[in-house]
Amino acid sequence: MFRSAPRAVTAAVAAGSATLLLAACGEQAATGASGDGPWKPTKPIEYIAPAGTGGGWDTLARTSARVLDEANLVDRQMRVVNKPGGGGAIGWSYIAQHEADPHKLFVTSPPILLVPLAGESRQTYKDFTPIARLNTEPLAYVVKANSPYKTFDDLASKLKSDPKSLSVAGGSGPGSLDHVGLAGAVQAAGVNAAQVKYVPFDGGGEAMTALLGGHTDAAVAGASEVTGLAKSGAVRVLAVSTEKRSAILPDAPTLTEEGVDYVFDIWRGVMGPKGLTESQVAYYEDAYKKMVEHDSWTSESKKLGWTNAFLGSAEFGKFLDEQNESLSGILTDVGLKK
Known part of the structure; x- marks a missing residue:
């Protein structure tokens, strides 16, 4: 003969089930999952x-x-x-x-x-x-407006004769974006890239500040990071790294135009x-x-x-x-x- 469970046991089971249900709902809310629809964020x-x-x-x-x-x-x-x-x-x-x-x-x-x-x-x-x-x-290769280097070839020629004579600021770490963009360009121009003094900073903003402060001789950064300074006349853009000229730096030649066979997006x-x-x-x-x-x-x-x-x-x-x-x-x- 089937005998029903005592009320206390039934209540305990019900309470446990409720606890599990609430926990599941809480976990669901934390991840933003609805269980039956597309996911959406539930917090900033x-x-x-x-x-x-x-x-x-x-x-x-x-x-x-x-x-x-x-x-x-x-x-x-x-x-x-x-x-x-x-x-x-x-x-x-x-x-x-x-x-x-x-x-x-x-x-x-x-x-x-x-x-x-x-x-x-x-x-x-x-x-x-x-x-x-x-x-x-594109990447932009820049110097201060009063720099003696008027073209990318001027900069490359100096680096050819003495790779360690100039320092170049970049907004990323050694072996990273700006460094590779610099190394690839100067190597294509006949420079020993491994000997060029690259000075890393945390972001293009800091790299440009270092250049303007006279702490480095040149800098490499994204075109958007130098446009304002170029328009103000604070820096001179020697070249950009893309195949075609940049719409925001239309006066800057490409490396290809400067006779350097190198493109970097x-x-x-x-x-x-x-x-x-x-x-x-x-x-x-x-x-x-x-x-x-x-x-x-x-x-x-x-x-x-x-x-x-x-x-x-x-x-x-x-x-x-x-x-x-x-x-x-x-x-x-x-x-x-x-």
Whole structure:
């Protein structure tokens, strides 16, 4: 004969079930998962610029955050946080500590490949989730307006005769974006790139400050980082690294025009922590795709000299694999790979 359970036992089971249900709901709320629909963020999104203010990463983070917020393309506020140091490694280390956290993103560019290849970071691009590639821009090779070097050939000639005689500032670490952009250009001009004195700073803003302060003889930085100073007459742009002239630095010749067979595009994009779900990646991928088509973004890109080069998560991941292989070869050629 079947006998019902005592009321006390029944109550205990019910209470336990309720506790488990509440715990599940709490966990669901913490991740923003609804269980039966697309994922959406449930709290502000911490948006890391792995460098100081004023540089390319900072500009990209603040510009994209503003457009995403103002165009209502994300459901929570994007809060930009600067974490400078190590050519980006400090910021990457921070993100790596928050695996599977969908409320943290960071802006990125070639240093995510170059710094690890040079042995300067514990993390590699494989430790993160690609979200989207957004744009490209050229590097600019600059000197102070009163510098005796009027052309890139003038600078290269001096470096040929005495590679250690000049110092060149860059906004990324040894073996990283600006360093490789410099090394590749001077090597193509016949200079022993391994002997050129490269002085790293945390971001293009700091590199330009060093140049203007007379602490270095030249600098290399993204075109958008030097445009204001070039227009004010504070610096002279000797050349840009792209195949065609930059829309925001139309008077600056390309390296090719200067007789140097070297082209280097700076791509920029967004990544997140490792372990994000397909739904979380899709949410951000869709937001950024809509962002690059928005009038406000188009207007800002024109001012900053950015060229739209959107790739979704999967395509961006393949691009990173290809770039990693290519840049590994460049670092080896100029003696920078460890």
